[in-house]
Structures are given as C-alpha cells and as structure tokens.
Amino acid sequence: MISGFQGRRILWWVAVxxxxxxxxxxxxxxAPAEYxxxxxxxxxxxxxxxxxxxxxxxxxxxxxxxxxxxxxRFNPLPFVLFPITGLAWIIYRPASLTSIPPKWVWALLGxxxxxxVLRNLPVAPFTYLNP
Amino acid sequence: MYxxxxxxxxxxxxxxxxxxxxxxxxxxxxxxxxxxxPNSTEWKPLNSFPEVGDLLAPVASSVPGPAPGYVGSQxxxxxxxxxWQSIVATVCCxxxxxxxxxxxxxxVNTKLALGxxxxxxxxxRNARMWCWIAFGIGILVxxxxxxxxxxxxxxxxxxxxxx
Numbered sequence: 001m002i003s004g005f006q007g008r009r010i011l012w013w014v015a016v017x018x019x020x021x022x023x024x025x026x027x028x029x030x031a032p033a034e035y036x037x038x039x040x041x042x043x044x045x046x047x048x049x050x051x052x053x054x055x056x057x058x059x060x061x062x063x064x065x066x067x068x069x070x071x072x073r074f075n076p077l078p079f080v081l082f083p084i085t086g087l088a089w090i091i092y093r094p095a096s097l098t099s100i101p102p103k104w105v106w107a108l109l110g111x112x113x114x115x116x117v118l119r120n121l122p123v124a125p126f127t128y129l130n131p
Numbered sequence: 132m133y134x135x136x137x138x139x140x141x142x143x144x145x146x147x148x149x150x151x152x153x154x155x156x157x158x159x160x161x162x163x164x165x166x167x168x169p170n171s172t173e174w175k176p177l178n179s180f181p182e183v184g185d186l187l188a189p190v191a192s193s194v195p196g197p198a199p200g201y202v203g204s205q206x207x208x209x210x211x212x213x214x215w216q217s218i219v220a221t222v223c224c225x226x227x228x229x230x231x232x233x234x235x236x237x238x239v240n241t242k243l244a245l246g247x248x249x250x251x252x253x254x255x256r257n258a259r260m261w262c263w264i265a266f267g268i269g270i271l272v273x274x275x276x277x278x279x280x281x282x283x284x285x286x287x288x289x290x291x292x293x294x
Contacts, residue, residue: 036280037277037280039223039269039273040272040273040276042224042225042226042268042269042272042273043225043226043227045272045276051221051222051226052221052222052226053221053222053223053226056222056223077222096209096211097211097212097214097215097236098209098210098211098212098239098240098243098251099240099243100214100240101240101244102237102240102241102244105212105214105233105236105237105240106237108218108233109230109233109234109237112218112221112222112233113230116226
C-alpha cells in the first residue's frame with residue numbers, strides 16, 4: 001500500500017527524471033551556443049562577467065556528444081566538485097546535508113566564489129576558465 | 132502559559148499547562164520537544180519542566196517518535212539546510228541571492244554544531260526563503276527575456292513577409 005507521502009515522493013522523482021530526460025534530449029539536438037531560447041544567466045546579463053555556473057548548458061551539450069575536453073573547458077567546476085563530494089559522501093556517509101561539519105560547507109562556498117573570481121581574471125591561465 | 136516548537140518549525144501556543152499535558156498524552160510533544168515556559172523567552176526541552184515530568188517517562192517509552200505532521204521534537208539532523216537547492220540557485224538562477232542562501236545553509240550546520248537549535252531553525256527558514264527568491268527572480272527575468280525574444284521573432288517574421 002502506497003501512502004500519500006510516498007506517492008508524492010515517487011511522483012516527484014518521476015517528474016525529475018522526465019524533466020532531466022527531456023532536457024537532455026533538447027540539449028543533445030540544440031546546441032546552447034547556437035539557439036537563443038535557453039535560460040540566460042542573470043549575473044552574466046547584468047555584469048558581462050561569468051558566474052561559477054556559466055557554461056554549464058554548453059558543457060552538458062558537449063558531454064552528451066561525448067566531448068569531455070570541450071565540456072571541461074566550458075565549465076570545469078562540476079568535474080572537480082562531483083568526484084570529490086561523491087567520494088566524501090561515500091567515505092563519511094553523513095545522515096543528511098545538515099550533519100556535514102560546517103567547515104566543509106564554508107569550504108564549498110569558498111571554492112564556488114573563488115572559481116567565480118578566478119575565471120573572470122583577464123590573465124593567461126585564468127582566461128581558459130572563462131567559457 | 133507555554134509555547135512549543137513543532138517539527139514543522141512553527142511555534143504553537145501559548146497554551147495552558149493542561150493543554151500541554153494533553154499534547155504529551157497524544158504523543159504530539161515528547162521529552163525533547165522545545166518549550167518556552169511561563170515568563171520566559173528561552174527554548175528548553177520539555178524534560179526540563181518538572182510540572183509535566185510525571186507524564187513524560189511513559190510517553191517517551193511508549194511512543195518512539197512523533198508521527199509525521201505532529202507537533203513534537205525534531206532530531207537535529209532533520210533540520211533542512213537547503214544546501215543543494217542553494218547551490219543550484221547560485222549557479223542557475225541568481226548568483227548574489229544564491230550565495231546568501233548558501234551562507235544561511237552553512238549557518239544551519241554551524242548553529243547545530245553549537246547546539247543552538249532555534250537559531251539553526253531560523254537559518255533554515257532564511258535559507259529556504261532566499262532559495263525561493265533567487266528561483267523566482269531567475270524565472271521572472273528569463274520569462275521577460277523570452278517575451279522580448281518572441282517579440283523580436285514576431286517582428287522579424289512580419290518584416291520578412293511585409294505584413
């Protein structure tokens with residue numbers, strides 16, 4: 001017997017999977033660099049600078065076509081963060097996001113902001129971080 | 132009069148001692164539930180109130196935990212910090228407001244580590260609020276952008292066919 005709570009949870013996951021699948025199909029066939037109908041980054045629209053998430057859609061498009069190098073070039077942050085956080089999750093097995101030691105949350109914030117600053121520096125190695 | 136803090140992070144009360152005793156009997160409050168006593172603004176676990184102590188022991192042993200949706204204590208790890216939502220809001224919706232949400236998410240963990248449960252709940256509410264604001268602004272501005280783009284498209288279309 002599925003309770004109302006479980007039913008809503010299952011429905012939620014089905015919705016997430018369907019949306020992710022639809023998004024992937026769209027990203028596969030329509031390159032974000034060429035079509036204007038994708039959501040825009042407000043920070044980039046307002047300032048012209050790249051935010052830590054800028055390039056994610058183009059990276060996802062490249063990834064779906066198997067081009068890891070181009071995906072990394074558009075946004076290296078997930079390639080660095082996902083393996084590290086995934087590994088830490090497997091090793092430490094926190095009960096929830098709330099039970100993570102605070103310093104790791106602050107470190108994560110530092111990495112996100114630091115990456116955002118570095119990729120906007122107009123000097124040689126950092127310009128490669130700018131999509 | 133007493134006020135109690137529910138699993139939904141809302142305050143209930145003020146209620147009389149009799150009503151509080153009723154809630155304990157119904158399993159809506161247990162020894163770990165945070166309560167504000169008469170003439171006090173400090174949140175303390177219910178088991179530090181001797182006036183209802185006679186009810187707590189049997190309730191605590193017979194009811195392992197409050198049923199979902201019931202007013203009752205909340206294990207510290209269950210206070211949501213909305214961390215992943217904050218990060219998604221930061222990289223997808225609105226950078227400055229998303230950062231504010233991540234800061235509140237971090238405060239949830241910091242305050243819990245210090246044992247400040249009401250403070251952690253406040254930070255949790257703030258993290259949720261800033262996630263929603265960042266998300267709302269992202270949707271709003273992108274909708275306006277889509278309208279502008281549609282307008283441009285319609286203009287180009289009518290120009291092309293000299294309508």
